Amino acid sequence: IYDLVLQRKIVNDMQLVAALEYVKANPVKFEAGALEDACGVGVTVTPDQIREAVLEKIEKNLGQIKTQRYRFNSGPLMGMIRKELKWADGKLVKKEIDEQIAAILGAKTEEDNKPAQKVKQKKAEKKPAVAVKEVKTEEPQEMSFGGFHKPGENYTTEGYV
Numbered sequence: 001i002y003d004l005v006l007q008r009k010i011v012n013d014m015q016l017v018a019a020l021e022y023v024k025a026n027p028v029k030f031e032a033g034a035l036e037d038a039c040g041v042g043v044t045v046t047p048d049q050i051r052e053a054v055l056e057k058i059e060k061n062l063g064q065i066k067t068q069r070y071r072f073n074s075g076p077l078m079g080m081i082r083k084e085l086k087w088a089d090g091k092l093v094k095k096e097i098d099e100q101i102a103a104i105l106g107a108k109t110e111e112d113n114k115p116a117q118k119v120k121q122k123k124a125e126k127k128p129a130v131a132v133k134e135v136k137t138e139e140p141q142e143m144s145f146g147g148f149h150k151p152g153e154n155y156t157t158e159g160y161v
Contacts, residue, residue, distance in 0.1 A: 001016070001020070001023065003028050003037070004035075004036070004041060009036070009041040009042070009114075010039060010041065010118040012087075012089060013042050014040075014086070014087060015039045015041070015087065016039070017037065018039040018040065019035060019039035020037075022034070022035050022039060023035070026093065040087040042085075042086045045085050045087055045089070045134075047092065047096075048093055049085060049088070050081070050085065050088055050093055050096050051096055052079055053081045053085055053088075054077075054081060054093070054096045054097055055100065057077045057080055057081055058077070058097070058100050058101070058104070062104070063079065065101060066102065066104070066105070069111075070101075070105065070108055070112045072101065072146055074094070074097045074101065077095055077097055078090070078094060078097060080157055081093050081097075094122070104110070104154040119131065126132055132146045
């Protein structure tokens with residue numbers, strides 16, 4: 001793995017994680033070619049491939065994007081694209097998603113800048129299942145601490161080592 005990083009064949013975190021997982025899964029039988037296949041050595045994802053994948057996913061979710069506008073959660077879109085283009089740079093994918101959504105929706109309006117309103121649900125009042133009766137005693141109970149030593153006198157305790 002060290003050699004692949006130095007030769008700049010492993011260039012991002014995902015490839016490094018995949019290489020480490022391969023080594024963990026195959027500690028005894030270690031093949032360099034299989035390692036390179038497992039961690040995506042030589043695989044390049046172009047910006048055009050990212051753009052096409054983003055366009056495809058946005059078209060599938062266009063109605064939801066238009067209704068939710070800038071409150072639309074792009075995380076699931078990114079997840080779908082990352083499954084399709086495993087070795088794509090996450091920053092580039094996120095940037096492309098944001099650009100495509102901005103191109104569709106235009107500039108943010110006053111309504112988009114307002115914080116989302118949370119729907120408050122009324123909580124049911126908790127009632128005790130069983131009625132509790134108070135028991136009163138005529139004499140107060142005294143607690144006995146006779147078996148305990150005073151703070152700092154551990155050495156006087158029986159069995160102290």
